[in-house]
Amino acid sequence: MTRPGFHLAIPVDNLERVRAFYSGVLGLDEGRSTDVWVDWNFYGHQLVTHVVPGSERVDAGRNAVDGHEVPVPHFGLLLSVEDFHDLAGRIRGGGIRFVIEPYLRFAGEPGEQWTMFVRDPAGNALEFKAFRDESQVFAK
Template identity: 35%
Template structure:
């Protein structure tokens, strides 16, 4: 396991619905859990959800290449093979999950393929792969 990983904790509406979505639909490994929280292994990063009943989370969208994207989102940068694998996995079984699949910055520095899904808590997850991995931070 990578020693330099991030940890993020977010509120969720239901532990069971969250665990079901991330494990069954996204294929994410479930770690430790209790009645009101769960740790997930999001490609080597620790994502924790804490049950917080009904919470309100509002955020604006912004425009990129004529697409409206959520200003609050999180996700992972994957190799092209891993990106294709998870995209196929999600869309083979759960065809309604993909909110957006698009190439951004076509033929420019930072060219990337991305797709976005929305979890049962209203969070948007972005999965992306770069044409040239050296352009991740350009």
């Protein structure tokens, strides 16, 4: 049986800048690649960056959530609390500006979680979350 997971392909405009971000800052392992795409091990999931000239993203919009302007569209991952804080440190250490700084949402409530947003060099918005109790991911 195949392990559950996702495969996501996103547009980028420059593989060298993307490599510096996904490998150098986020610490992801590079898989197969050509001169126009790279597979990344995105915490056990497959993320593929495809070169599409002139593909730098612009916001389709933003939604107000907890007093923050959340970029739409975005994608991301659920991490352990430890991995979340390690990644936040890597992002800070890499000089990457947060779209939304790491913060704790729903403290003491169902679904308590850490969350943060960044953009890759092509402008793709990424969200990373960490739930105190992973069984609460879909709690109401």
